[in-house]
Amino acid sequence: MSRYLLKALLLAGMLLAFSLPRLVELDRYVTPDEPKWLMRSANFYMALSQRSYKDTYQHEQPGVTTTMAGMLGFLRRYPHYVDVRPGQIERPEKLVIFLRNREISPLRLLEAGRTVMVLVNTLVFGLTFLAAWSALGALPAIIGGTLIAFDPFFIALTRLLHVDGLMSGLVLLSLLSAIGYFYKGRQRGCLLLSGVAAGLSWLTKSPAFFLAPFLGLVALVDYLANRSQEGSKGGAPAQNSTWLRGLWQALAPVVLWFAIGAAVFTLLWPAMWIDPLGSLGKVFSQARLYAIEGHESPTFFNGQVFPAGDSAWYFYPISYVWRASPPVLIGLGLGLAVLLFPRRLGLTGDRMRAILVLGSFAVLFGVFMSFGDKKFDRYLLPSHVVLDMVAALGWIIAIQAVQVRLEGRLRSGILRWGAAAAYTLIIAIQLSGAVSTSPYYFDYYNPMLGGSQKALEVMMVGWGEGLDQAAGYLNRQPDSEQLVAVAWFGDGPFSFIFNGQTISMDVDQTLEDVKKADYAVLYLNQWQRLLPNPQVLEYFAGLEPDYVARIGDLEYVRVYKIR
DSSP: OOHHHHHHHHHHHHHHHHHHHHHTTTTSOOOTTHHHHHHHHHHHHHHHHTTOGGGGOOOSSBOHHHHHHHHHHHHHHOTTHHHHOOOOOOSHHHHHHHHHHTTOOHHHHHHHHHHHHHHHHHHHHHHHHHHHHHHHOHHHHHHHHHHHHTOHHHHHHTSSSSSHHHHHHHHHHHHHHHHHHHHTTOOHHHHHHHHHHHHHHHHHBGGGGGHHHHHHHHHHHHHHHHHHHHHHTTOOOOOHHHHHHHHHHHHHHHHHHHHHHHHHHHHTOHHHHHOHHHHHHHHHHHHHHHHHOOOSSOEEETTEEETTSOOOTTHHHHHHHHHSOHHHHHHHHHHHHHHHSTTTTTOOHHHHHHHHHHHHHHHHHHHHHHTSSOOOGGGGHHHHHHHHHHHHHHHHHHHHHHHHHHBTTBOHHHHHHHHHHHHHHHHHHHHHHHHHHTTOGGGOOOGGGTHHHHHTTTSOOOSSTTHHHHHHHHHTSTTGGGOEEEETTIIIIITTTOSSEEEEOOTTOOHHHHTTSSEEEEEHHHHHHTOSOHHHHHHHHTSOOSEEEEETTEEEEEEEEOO
């Protein structure tokens, strides 16, 4: 079998492994943010059809790639949307009313948009696999790619019409391509791919701009390290002009990389054609507000309710450990051991640089995100996928070191089979976490810490999953279309599936307001966050629920019959 055919077959297998868990039951549940992205996708579609390019600015994140995917979902399920000319819609519930009046299911539109997102994420993953192969070698690409493909937290976020999953995949693609450029012969194709991926990541979510100063730092450190080596060899001191010329030569690729990313960012976002300064100003000014303002409602973390919606400074390190899998955490421990004892474990210069670059990005990005008061575990997803690759390198270097130590004591065939068995076990454990939580991948929490049952004491659990079961239960009741239900996460996670009328429960509602409905649907993290208020929770705590939706070991939703 030729080398290229083998590579093509491995790529096809990796794409299949990545796409299958993400394409399963895309209509199963809805997250609270997705109705907003569905609305923005409709507005983006309308803006393009009317050539109102300024209106392609829909959000400060800016989420352009996500709204493009959602627009393709509209083209598949409801292409005549723009012919009705509803204009720019400001609230997701207005879009839902508009669609249902025309007998169009918002859930079907969301499913179509999610399908496009999965396909786009799969394409990005395929390019990432090839970039990893070029930068790190075949085995790290296979093991690292498999850890990423079966990472339950990454699966959960790359199935949605949302921004975090796609941004994280693009960031990893940009980083690996940059490593391939800087340390593997400076091929222009690697720099081009890295710049394009960076531009697309910026179009997806603004924290990806962190790539720019980070790669500048990498180029600067690489330049200073080379100068130090030259000095240690007894070279003559460089003149100022020579030093500046060398510095420019080191940073010039980063300048070109940034220019490529900026061109992609500008060309693919029509709002930048009309009002570039205004669009950029809104993106960065809102990013600043995210940094100084917490969530609009209380949050829960580590047994404590944060009324202002902010969280503890150590939120991201703790949340990472809870969201990571045992193979990844053990692999990271091995990677750290490799850095501490490089000669003993046979660490090569290329792999050391890769671990240092990827590991530094993950840590520094986490520090960068920690400065913001608004914190959610999904905001750290770029660090997750990057550290998955570092963990793969840790495992590979450690296993190969064991093979070297056992050479001469065991036959080479036994060593090869032993290594293959070790890699298979790593992949099997990672896969088991995904299989055990499908399709509710958000329910995965590190089993080494006690899984979801213990996570309830530390993490804010639940992002809409389980409300689909509650809505399905009420849909089976007689005259379900005449029922009124008041529900937490009512706009989308519940209303997209429930046949009757949904009233969204919010922090301002009193017990008297809730009692006006036929059913009350209470969600797991309401009890964690004491929402909407202790009076409502105390009242329902003394009642027997009509129905309980369970996922794994946890009760996610309780449905109470009021009338």
